[in-house]
Amino acid sequence: MDDAVLMGVSLLGATVRLATPLVLAALGGLYAERAGVADIGLEGKMLAAAFAAAAVAWVTDSPWLGLGAAMAVGVALGLLHAFACVVAHGNQVVSGMAINILAAGLAPTLASAWFHQGGQTPLLPASARFQPLVLPLSETLKDVPILGPFYRDVVGGHNLLVYGAALAIPLTAWILAHSRFGLRLRAVGENPEAVDTAGIAVARLRFCAMTLCGACCGAAGAYLSIAHGGGFIRDMTAGKGFLALAALIFGRWRPWSMLAACLLFAFADALQIRLQGVALPGLGQIPVQFVQMLPYLLTVLLLAGFAGRAVAPRALGRPFVKDR
Amino acid sequence: MGLNENGRAALIAVVLPALNLAIALVASAGVIVVAGENPVAALGALVRGAFGYPEAIGYTLYYATNFIFAGLAVSVAFQAGQFNIGGEGQATLGGLGAGLAILALGAVPWPVAALAGTAAAAGFGAVWAFLPGWLQARRGSHIVITTIMFNFIAAALMTWLMVDILIDPGQQAPESRIFPATTWLPSLQPALAGLGFDIGNAPLNLSFLLALLSCAAVQVLVWHSRSGYALRTVGQSETAARYGGISPGRTVIAAMMVSGALAGLVGVNEILGVQHRLLLNFTGGCGFVGIAVALMGRNRPVGVVLAALLFGALAQGGSELSFEFPALDRELVVVIQGLVILFAGALENLFRPGLEAWANPPRTAAPAAASGSDHG
Numbered sequence: 001m002d003d004a005v006l007m008g009v010s011l012l013g014a015t016v017r018l019a020t021p022l023v024l025a026a027l028g029g030l031y032a033e034r035a036g037v038a039d040i041g042l043e044g045k046m047l048a049a050a051f052a053a054a055a056v057a058w059v060t061d062s063p064w065l066g067l068g069a070a071m072a073v074g075v076a077l078g079l080l081h082a083f084a085c086v087v088a089h090g091n092q093v094v095s096g097m098a099i100n101i102l103a104a105g106l107a108p109t110l111a112s113a114w115f116h117q118g119g120q121t122p123l124l125p126a127s128a129r130f131q132p133l134v135l136p137l138s139e140t141l142k143d144v145p146i147l148g149p150f151y152r153d154v155v156g157g158h159n160l161l162v163y164g165a166a167l168a169i170p171l172t173a174w175i176l177a178h179s180r181f182g183l184r185l186r187a188v189g190e191n192p193e194a195v196d197t198a199g200i201a202v203a204r205l206r207f208c209a210m211t212l213c214g215a216c217c218g219a220a221g222a223y224l225s226i227a228h229g230g231g232f233i234r235d236m237t238a239g240k241g242f243l244a245l246a247a248l249i250f251g252r253w254r255p256w257s258m259l260a261a262c263l264l265f266a267f268a269d270a271l272q273i274r275l276q277g278v279a280l281p282g283l284g285q286i287p288v289q290f291v292q293m294l295p296y297l298l299t300v301l302l303l304a305g306f307a308g309r310a311v312a313p314r315a316l317g318r319p320f321v322k323d324r
Numbered sequence: 325m326g327l328n329e330n331g332r333a334a335l336i337a338v339v340l341p342a343l344n345l346a347i348a349l350v351a352s353a354g355v356i357v358v359a360g361e362n363p364v365a366a367l368g369a370l371v372r373g374a375f376g377y378p379e380a381i382g383y384t385l386y387y388a389t390n391f392i393f394a395g396l397a398v399s400v401a402f403q404a405g406q407f408n409i410g411g412e413g414q415a416t417l418g419g420l421g422a423g424l425a426i427l428a429l430g431a432v433p434w435p436v437a438a439l440a441g442t443a444a445a446a447g448f449g450a451v452w453a454f455l456p457g458w459l460q461a462r463r464g465s466h467i468v469i470t471t472i473m474f475n476f477i478a479a480a481l482m483t484w485l486m487v488d489i490l491i492d493p494g495q496q497a498p499e500s501r502i503f504p505a506t507t508w509l510p511s512l513q514p515a516l517a518g519l520g521f522d523i524g525n526a527p528l529n530l531s532f533l534l535a536l537l538s539c540a541a542v543q544v545l546v547w548h549s550r551s552g553y554a555l556r557t558v559g560q561s562e563t564a565a566r567y568g569g570i571s572p573g574r575t576v577i578a579a580m581m582v583s584g585a586l587a588g589l590v591g592v593n594e595i596l597g598v599q600h601r602l603l604l605n606f607t608g609g610c611g612f613v614g615i616a617v618a619l620m621g622r623n624r625p626v627g628v629v630l631a632a633l634l635f636g637a638l639a640q641g642g643s644e645l646s647f648e649f650p651a652l653d654r655e656l657v658v659v660i661q662g663l664v665i666l667f668a669g670a671l672e673n674l675f676r677p678g679l680e681a682w683a684n685p686p687r688t689a690a691p692a693a694a695s696g697s698d699h700g
Contacts, residue, residue, distance in 0.1 A: 040409075040472065084670040093407055093468050095670035097615055098662055105658030106355065112653035113359035119653055242472055249469060261670035294475040296480075303465035312466070 005146055011270055016162060017228060019266035021220045022166045023246035026251070026258050027172055028074075028216030034176065035209030035255060036189035037085050038317035041077065041096035042217055043241025044103035048056070049074045049221025050185045051107035054121040054232035055114065057128040059226075066128065066226045067161075071218035077103070078214025082207045089319040100241075108234050121232040130159035130227040159227045161219060173255040185209055186198070189313035192320040204321045220244070246299040253313060258259075265295040332683045336676070341620060343675055344668040345634075351667070354662045359656070361649050373644025374637035380644070382513070382526025388629075389528070389593045390415075392535040395616025395632050396542050397587035399623035400696060403546055404579035405559035410471030410613030411587040413478030414449040418588025419595040423602035426503045427490075428525060428559040435509035441596045442534065442589065449588020450581040452478060457580025461573035462691030467580075475611070486604050500602035509597040529597035531589070538586060545582070555579050587611060594601075597675075609658075613639075616659030616661055619669040635661065 025042045032039040049070035055068030077099050084095035108119035115121050135156030142148045176182040188195045189207045196202050225232045225241075247265055251258030273290035279285050354362035374384050394411045401408035403572040408414075421444035428438055456470040486498035509529045516523055557565040558575045565572050596607040613635055620634065621627025642657030667674075 017620040038468075040468065079668075084666070088671050088674045090670040090672065090674075093409065094615070094619065097409065097612065098666035098670050100662075101612060101658060101665060102662030105655045105660075108655040109355065109359060109653045109659055112655075113361075113651050119655070147422065156660050242476065245469070246473065287484045287488055289487075293477045293480035296476045300459070300465070300470055300473045300477075303469060304459050304463040305465075306463075317508060 004255045005149060007274075009149045009153045011158060011267075011274060012150075012272040014273070015263060015267045016154060016158060019159075019262045020162045020165045021223050021228070021240055022244045022247055022266060023169065023259060024161075024216050024220035025241055026248045026262055027165075027168055027255070028078075028213040028220070029165075029245055029248040030172065030176075030253065030255060030258060031185070031209045031216065032078075032213040033248065033316055034189045034313055035185050035206050036192060036212075036313055036315035036318065036320070037082065037206055037210060038092040039081060039210075039213060040093060040242075040245060041081055041099035042213075042220075042244050043237055043239065044096075044100035045074045045077045045214060046216035046221040046224065046241045047100075047107050047235075047237045048077060048103040048307075049218040049231045050225040050236055051111060051121070053222035054109070054124065054225040057124055058115075058121055058231070059190060061125070062130045063128055063130045063226050067130075067219065067222045070222035070225075071215045074216070074218025074221065075211050075214035077212040078212075078217070079207065082210035085319060086203045086206045089321065092317050092319075101121075104235070107232065111232060111234075119234045124226060124230045128226065129230060130161055132157050132159050133163075161223045163218065163222075169255050169259050176255065181208070186313075188313055188320075191317075192315050195322070196322060197204040201321070206320075217241070243295055246295050249312075250295070250299045250302055252311070262270055268294050268310075303309050330692075332680075335683055336679055337622070340672070340676060340679055341622070341668055343679070344672060345620070345664065348660070348663040348667040350569045351663045355656070355663075356652065356657050359653075360651055366645060366649055366652065368644050370638070370641035371649045372641075372646075374641030375544050378516075378521050379526050380517075380640060381522035382523025382528045383640040384526045384633070384636045385532055386526055386593075386598075386636070387536045387639040388632040389532045390590050390610040391613055391617045391632035391635045391639075392569055392629055393589045393593070394610045395617030395628040396538055396614075396622060396625065396687075398587060398614045398618035399452045399621065399625075399628055400542060400546060400555075401579055401583040402618060402623045403559045404555045404576055405562075406457070406460065406467050406576060406580060408453065408456075408471055408580065408583045408584075408587075409468060409612070410453060410474045410584075411590075411616060412607055412609065413471070413475040413611070414452045414584040414587035414687035415590035415607040416478045416482050417452040418445035418449035418592075419584075419591030420485070420602065421445045421588065422591045422595045423490075423500060423503075426507050427500060427602070429507070431504035431506050434507055434510060437503075438509055438530070439597065441507075442592050445588040445591040445595075447588070449591070450585040453580045453584020453587070454577065457577040457584075458653075460580075461576040483604060486602065490602055492601075494668065498604055503596075503600045505600075507596070508600050511591070511597075527598040529593065531593035531597045534589065534592065536629070538589065539629055542586070543625045551578070584632075587614070613661060616665045616669065619665065619672070635664075638677055 025046055029039055029042050051075040053066040053070035056069035057063050081095050081099060084090040085092045111119045111121055138156050142152050176186060184200055184205055189204055192202045224236055243265060247261040248258055251261040264271040268291055272288050275286060276288055356363040356366045374380055397411050398408055420442040425440045425444035429440060456467055456474055459465040460467040490500045491498050492501040512528045513523050546555060554570045554575050557570055558572045562572045590607060590610055599606055617628055617631040617635055622629035636689050638657050638660055643654060646652050646654040
């Protein structure tokens with residue numbers, strides 16, 4: 001019994017930790033795509049931000065400055081994407097791809113040149129990282145059956161960015177559903193012509209959306225290198241930006257469903273790590289690769305309408321050209 | 325300017341990509357400065373590393389072979405209005421097909437192996453592109469997203485096959501057994517050495533000729549055949565295609581299959597020509613470089629060959645560069661690739677209005693906004 005509780009608690013705690021970067025990056029994608037800007041560059045923004053966070057945190061010994069640098073780099077790349085899509089009317093997929101490839105090259109190139117450790121940053125000391133928080137009363141309550149360990153290791157025991165991501169979801173849901181900015185943002189993703197007719201600048205809204213997108217991706221990258229991890233390593237995003245994109249689509253471009261998708265994908269990942277080499281009754285050993293491809297398969301099935309229907313924002317990926 | 329309308333358009337078609345490329349190179353030089361090296365010396369070393377001696381040229385052409393296949397794949401889909409960014413997955417499956425064919429056939433003479441391997445590579449690649457094509461045409465799922473997802477599914481599938489099924493027993497690395505030497509695709513080294521041009525150990529092989537052949541085939545198929553006409557019509561306007569009695573759905577699926585088959589041929593070069601065994605990550609990101617190649621080459625076979633040579637030179641020159649300048653990482657090539665995609669692709673029309681104003685008298689200057697729909 002105790003073992004089962006401990007295992008469950010550790011599995012759920014790992015799920016929360018693995019879901020956080022997905023949630024942050026997917027939130028970025030949500031702002032971009034609800035405003036009608038297709039963004040497949042989440043991965044690149046995360047990677048560049050992860051490097052910036054680790055580099056600045058190493059030099060300044062401050063995780064907060066690292067987080068700030070990561071968000072600044074994310075915003076800069078987000079604005080570059082906005083410039084290409086909104087001002088230059090470029091192809092949004094090409095621009096996103098360019099940012100991914102650029103970041104995949106720049107991060108290890110600059111890391112090699114500045115730190116001479118083969119494309120990594122040095123291992124960060126604890127003072128330069130966001131540390132797990134111990135929630136009040138954790139020790140007092142730890143003997144309460146089930147709830148005690150749950151409180152200590154699933155609700156508590158994470159770093160600040162995890163709680164930041166958890167707060168960002170209801171905040172985003174409220175912004176999109178109720179605030180003036182959020183309503184305009186969604187309108188510009190569905191029907192930019194109408195927004196333009198109402199006298200609101202489409203370009204400005206899309207630049208705002210990409211700023212938020214960049215900031216979220218920046219936080220996601222910082223989480224990887226200075227909170228969850230202890231420094232930047234090559235290709236450390238390892239497709240998480242695309243997994244976040246899948247979660248965004250699987251969550252049908254809605255904050256709460258998107259959170260559920262991120263948690264599902266993260267749970268599959270956490271389970272997969274624990275199932276390695278374990279034979280399940282009746283099934284035998286499940287190859288980890290099948291669990292790894294599950295999120296992508298589910299997203300394809302959903303997009304194909306075999307598992308519900310995902311309707312993208314109507315103006316997604318379409319450049320807006322103002323009539324004169 | 326003493327040019328007529330067509331002359332100006334042609335001038336812009338040449339000057340604009342050259343200008344964009346030049347800006348990408350200037351930005352790359354900036355990155356080299358930030359990394360603490362001299363950009364002129366570094367770019368000089370890059371050019372020497374790519375073209376300085378016969379073996380370097382052999383390597384450049386070997387890289388270009390992959391990029392021609394991948395670039396053609398993207399352009400064929402583009403002509404049908406589809407953005408295939410699944411080249412990476414299709415190339416992986418193509419290599420798998422080629423490898424499985426040889427593992428099944430055993431020690432056959434190389435022409436048999438080449439034929440069977442090429443057919444299997446093209447077939448596997450086509451099947452992997454058929455699914456996103458079908459999903460786009462019949463279920464309306466966006467091709468960009470499905471091809472991304474299929475890249476990851478292909479990677480997971482390949483890892484499982486290599487780790488659990490095809491691994492050579494007693495091996496640590498997830499690699500199949502080496503193919504019998506009789507099946508290896510002949511190197512171009514002896515033939516070129518006979519002409520007095522010794523490429524040494526460069527892995528340039530017969531698939532380079534297959535790549536050039538594929539260019540000719542795509543030229544004929546897309547621009548000089550009835551189905552090519554259908555394909556381009558669908559790419560320009562689905563409504564017009566339907567009005568003309570062309571089925572857009574079927575055309576999109578067919579275009580995606582041709583595209584996937586071409587991407588699959590990367591597997592012929594890598595698996596049959598170079599590695600002589602199945603292994604992981606042999607594509608080395610060439611599926612993504614293919615997008616840049618297609619963009620630079622304006623989605624035309626001749627343009628694709630030229631752009632593939634450029635990117636082949638970058639790949640080869642870049643790896644030489646990191647030997648000569650220890651401060652520069654091998655990934656600097658990826659930076660340059662990214663900058664080329666950014667300036668020649670995403671920002672390709674940034675300088676068009678200015679250039680048009682320069683080439684045209686102000687009175688007839690074309691509205692800048694109309695040029696944005698080139699790659700819709």
